[in-house]
Amino acid sequence: MRCLKCGEKAIMELSRHNSAFCQPHYVEYFENQVERAIRRHQMFDRDDRILVGVSGGKDSLSLWHVLVRLGYRAAGLHIHLGIDDYSKTSYGKALSFARERGLELIAVELAERYGMNVTQLARTVRQAPCSGCGLSKRYILNREAYERGFDVVATGHNLDDEAATLLGNVLHWQIGYLARQSPVLSSAGEKLVKKAKPLYTLTERETAAYALLHDIDYVVEECPNAPGAKSLFYKDVLARIEAVSPGTKQRFFCEFLDHARPRFRAGGDEHTLRDCAMCGQPTTAELCAFCRLWERAQRRTAKQKTRPPAVSV
Ligand code: Q46
Ligand code: ZN
Ligand code: ZN
Numbered sequence: 313m314r315c316l317k318c319g320e321k322a323i324m325e326l327s328r329h330n331s332a333f334c335q336p337h338y339v340e341y342f343e344n345q346v347e348r349a350i351r352r353h354q355m356f357d358r359d360d361r362i363l364v365g366v367s368g369g370k371d372s373l374s375l376w377h378v379l380v381r382l383g384y385r386a387a388g389l390h391i392h393l394g395i396d397d398y399s400k401t402s403y404g405k406a407l408s409f410a411r412e413r414g415l416e417l418i419a420v421e422l423a424e425r426y427g428m429n430v431t432q433l434a435r436t437v438r439q440a441p442c443s444g445c446g447l448s449k450r451y452i453l454n455r456e457a458y459e460r461g462f463d464v465v466a467t468g469h470n471l472d473d474e475a476a477t478l479l480g481n482v483l484h485w486q487i488g489y490l491a492r493q494s495p496v497l498s499s500a501g502e503k504l505v506k507k508a509k510p511l512y513t514l515t516e517r518e519t520a521a522y523a524l525l526h527d528i529d530y531v532v533e534e535c536p537n538a539p540g541a542k543s544l545f546y547k548d549v550l551a552r553i554e555a556v557s558p559g560t561k562q563r564f565f566c567e568f569l570d571h572a573r574p575r576f577r578a579g580g581d582e583h584t585l586r587d588c589a590m591c592g593q594p595t596t597a598e599l600c601a602f603c604r605l606w607e608r609a610q611r612r613t614a615k616q617k618t619r620p621p622a623v624s625v
Contacts, residue, residue, distance in 0.1 A: 324521055328559040342522045346378050346510050353496040355508035360463040362386040365453050368402030370523040370530040371468030373409050387416040391452050394429020402531045420452055436609045441537040451602040457505040469509040472516045475565045476546035491576040501585050504594045
């Protein structure tokens with residue numbers, strides 16, 4: 313297997329592009345893909361202040377790394393979720409990545425800021441951990457970016473993530489989500505910061521290779537709540553299709569963006585945003601989904617505390 317560009321020994325084969333690259337040309341390919349995505353969707357430019365959501369995994373750390381290498385002004389935000397050892401390791405990886413490179417890392421600890429971690433929140437509101445976790449992460453990222461004056465929030469979602477989300481949205485005909493699924497979402501009002509996904513054309517395997525080539529030390533273990541998640545099942549289905557027909561995953565997502573999404577957008581219902589009565593963040597209801605969830609959690613905790621202790625006979 314030879315590099316498509318220089319004919320040297322290739323280290324990475326990309327069957328969906330019918331190509332292979334040596335180490336320097338693979339890095340060049342990866343960084344070109346990111347730069348092209350940023351320009352194509354006008355995600356941000358070099359004057360913008362970018363806040364990268366950093367979990368400590370390969371995608372978010374590779375994203376932060378590549379943005380800095382390409383000359384963008386990117387700081388990181390890590391949300392400490394309090395999920396056993398997984399969260400401790402993740403925070404450790406994000407922190408050492410930032411320290412080694414002299415980058416700014418903002419850390420928010422869920423339990424310290426809001427009174428409980430993801431595990432306690434899930435138990436209290438009797439919901440799967442991922443729903444409260446995902447909602448809290450999105451809310452905190454946006455709020456921190458807005459309050460600290462960042463222009464854009466960037467996340468490490470890759471092609472596998474986006475294709476799996478698309479498959480789920482199509483299977484359940486989630487029209488609203490289909491209308492909003494995009495590598496970039498421009499700011500809808502002053503308090504809703506622009507969102508960008510510069511890795512959307514690169515697969516998980518490609519970001520892992522990039523991380524490895526740059527000695528990025530990332531958390532390898534998955535979150536203990538991940539197994540059984542629908543998104544993993546969809547990824548597995550898509551991987552099987554891709555193995556038989558390389559390129560399908562990319563066409564599925566990119567052609568959705570070019571041909572199908574504009575139709576959903578045209579028919580999508582536009583909601584008017586107003587300020588949440590509790591936190592002031594943008595929402596379509598009186599209280600935003602985050603405040604509703606956390607208020608429910610706090611009410612339940614208060615009820616448990618006032619309940620008389622059980623008497624054993
Ligand atoms: S961290 Fe949170 Fe994920 Fe863990 S609890 Fe679910 S959503 S799986 S990306
Ligand atoms: Zn080469
Ligand atoms: Zn709110």
